[in-house]
């Protein structure tokens with residue numbers, strides 16, 4: 331709430347400037363290259379018709395219609411210039427995921443371009459549909475019928491995420507706290523992962539927990555990852571509940587319990603902005619923020635992935651496609667979430683490093699609102715990605731030369747951008763990506779325990795520049811593999827991080843650094859293989875409920891975070907150390923060392939560049 335109010339107030343003057351810049355950019359972009367008069371140019375509009383011609387005067391209605399024209403007539407097989415699909419301004423509902431595969435590639439050095447022709451953010455693909463038919467229930471709560479066969483796991487009111495009705499209530503719209511804390515019930519129950527004991531008196535026996543779940547920072551005093559898991563059954567006399575799946579870590583660690591909250595019960599629906607979904611009856615209950623449903627649009631996600639860009643194999647990739655200026659809005663979360671498998675080998679598949687089973691997301695959780703797999707040379711430029719249930723953009727396994735540039739990502743369920751290169755020692759699948767001029771704001775809204783603005787796993791030769799990440803429960807940027815990995819088996823060399831700004835990091839998850847690395851270079855010697863230059867990190871102060879063991883840091887070069895040249899870095903206040911590392915990195919001009927020279931900081935180049943296509947002034 332406060333964020334949006336502030337933006338409106340402060341952006342009046344800046345908006346005029348931004349609008350002027352957008353106009354210039356749009357004019358330049360619309361100019362066709364010389365000699366390109368007979369290039370294919372198609373048009374799509376929200377009031378179009380897929381039986382029409384696809385011209386500016388008779389546009390189609392859907393992106394898939396344009397894709398099929400190019401695919402079925404093999405227009406891209408004989409390209410001598412770019413093919414452009416122009417999406418007119420408007421909201422395009424996406425009832426099922428838009429898939430592109432290798433048949434839809436650009437050819438002969440040319441590209442297939444899908445663009446928002448009226449300017450950045452004007453044409454928006456929306457992975458949601460409106461819920462209608464609201465009737466008053468009681469206490470300012472309204473209810474409506476939804477299709478019980480199509481459950482969903484997050485909800486939005488007018489482009490703002492609703493909160494799944496919870497207990498205890500959150501203190502503010504953009505904080506996760508306060509919480510309850512689990513207890514050690516009996517000495518021999520220390521290591522359990524599926525039984526949760528609350529403090530006697532913490533739970534109200536009148537609660538209906540039949541469709542509830544818990545979000546818990548399992549691991550007690552560690553307070554790192556969050557699990558979100560449905561409850562199986564609850565014994566109020568013992569203040570004990572059984573979870574449907576195992577949590578990542580044991581419920582108790584160092585004798586400390588785990589922070590948690592319950593959600594999705596009508597018993598918890600008492601705060602404006604909260605909703606409850608009765609999955610069995612197919613009914614959703616909502617308490618609108620303004621006290622009335624008049625003029626309120628409530629949207630339920632229809633897809634987990636809006637745009638799926640996937641070749642059929644690493645040998646048969648989708649390539650040379652551009653998405654320019656598109657809005658991508660709304661996507662779903664999952665029915666339950668845990669980070670990875672709990673033990674090495676748990677994936678049940680033979681791997682050179684079975685420990686990586688603990689690092690990689692479960693197969694069911696490897697997706698983004700935009701997912702790329704088996705791709706090459708895909709451009710996502712001037713994108714406005716917002717209100718996702720889970721990760722924003724997920725680059726899974728074989729992808730190279732992805733460019734995500736000049737884009738705003740905000741209100742993201744888990745990571746802004748996640749790159750997963752796959753199991754170490756089994757092939758270098760993901761490399762040469764560019765992530766440049768990005769503003770990534772409010773991430774980890776549904777998975778606070780492992781959120782990162784950009785999370786890079788087993789990927790190398792990437793360039794990350796002019797990136798600004800704001801408001802994260804855990805990391806800003808992380809580069810990770812596993813500490814067991816031997817040098818020849820790691821694919822995380824040649825990454826450049828420059829002109830980086832990380833603000834409001836480490837808000838609610840411990841053992842972190844705003845900039846974080848793990849298991850990148852695990853053997854002596856440690857030649858410089860990755861560089862970090864010109865980085866400003868703001869205060870890294872967690873919620874007061876964070877256990878002492880979960881200290882926050884500016885730069886944390888965790889186990890195997892070695893072989894980095896780190897220069898010109900400034901860090902604000904932290905609860906642990908500004909910089910934590912083994913003696914395996916080269917540091918030049920950082921403010922945790924004596925003799926720091928602020929005049930070497932290029933402040934004017936750090937963060938997003940002037941002319942950024944979206945108004946982020948005042949954030």
Ligand SMILES: [Ca+2]
Nearest residue numbers: 496499598600
């Ligand atoms: Ca509540």
